[in-house]
Amino acid sequence: MTTSIGVVMTEHIVAGRLTGSLGQQKLEGELLRYPQDETESEALIGVPPSELYDLLASQIIPLIAEGKGSVSAIGVAVPGIVRNGVVEDSPNLQQIKGVRLADALGDALKIQGINTPVHVLNDADAVAAGLAATGGHLDRLIRVWTLGNGIGYGHWPYADGVWEGGHTVVTLDPKERYCGCGGVGHIEGIMGNRAMRLRFLDLEPEEIFANAKGGDTRCREFVDLWHRALAAGTATAIHLGGPGKFYYTGLNVDFLELPVLRGYLDSMVKMSPLQSYSLEVLQEDDTIGILGAGVAALRSQSW
DSSP, X not given: OEEEEEEEESSSEEEEEXXXXXXXXXXXXXXXXXXXXXXXXXXXXXXXXXXXXXXXXXXXXXXXHTSSXXXXXXXXXXXXXXXXXXXXXXXXXXXXXXXXXXXXXXXXXXXXXXXXXXXXXXXXHHHHHHHHHHTTOTTSOEEEEEESXXXXXXXXXXXXXXXXXXXXXXXOOTTOOOOTTOOSSBSHHHHSHHHHHHHHSSOOHHHHHHHHHTTOHHHHHHHHHHHHHHHHHHHHHHHHHOSOEEEEESTXXXXXXXXXXXXXXXXXXXXXXXXXXXXXXXXXXXXHHHHHHHHHHHXXXXX
């Protein structure tokens, strides 16, 4: 029996204790969450790094204390480019750019007498790992798009690289400058919450999609653009990595109209060997990312 802690820090922090053999880990007990208000999606923006370490530690310490056995690994999933425990960039949590998060959190925990190794990974990769673990298929290729404040592209099994699919260029229009990283023409510059707010100014993302269903031409045209951007990103992934199954989940997955996405994707992928792809929508579920973070942390000890 192996025990790990999985933590996801995106629009909020959520953490859980996992037990079981590798590949068959399950959540033990209740999740811990900050903030507790599930409608709050910007509570972590602008929080200083030192306070984030304390917030993360405050979720991890009770989970370690509540069990009888030792904890083998702690996995922490965050948005951005993450390599070797360092958050090299994170447009949606800009205060952790350049932070050696694995070391910093490890030091914060050592003050409390906890010496468990910390592994940090991209949040979308954690979702992919969680989906693989949930199905008992840690040996299979899993690709997932996470739709929220940012747009993530998760890939399992672990492969060296950046994998920032949300920053795939999908338009050559020089006016498309809404991505939080400053790049032109990115998927996230169309689909991310920040980008949608900048584009409309007077509407929240939920209102844009509601107005589109109500017949508003401006909003309907944008919703079509939103789906075309996601189709372009998926088509690019198919042309680079081959067909297979793609999952879609996250805070804004309810905006997704799967028949519309399929229609655009069919027009973009025409080579017959690449057309055996499939698409599946999954409702947002924090436990998947938590499971993936814990499993990836355990697997990292043998990488």
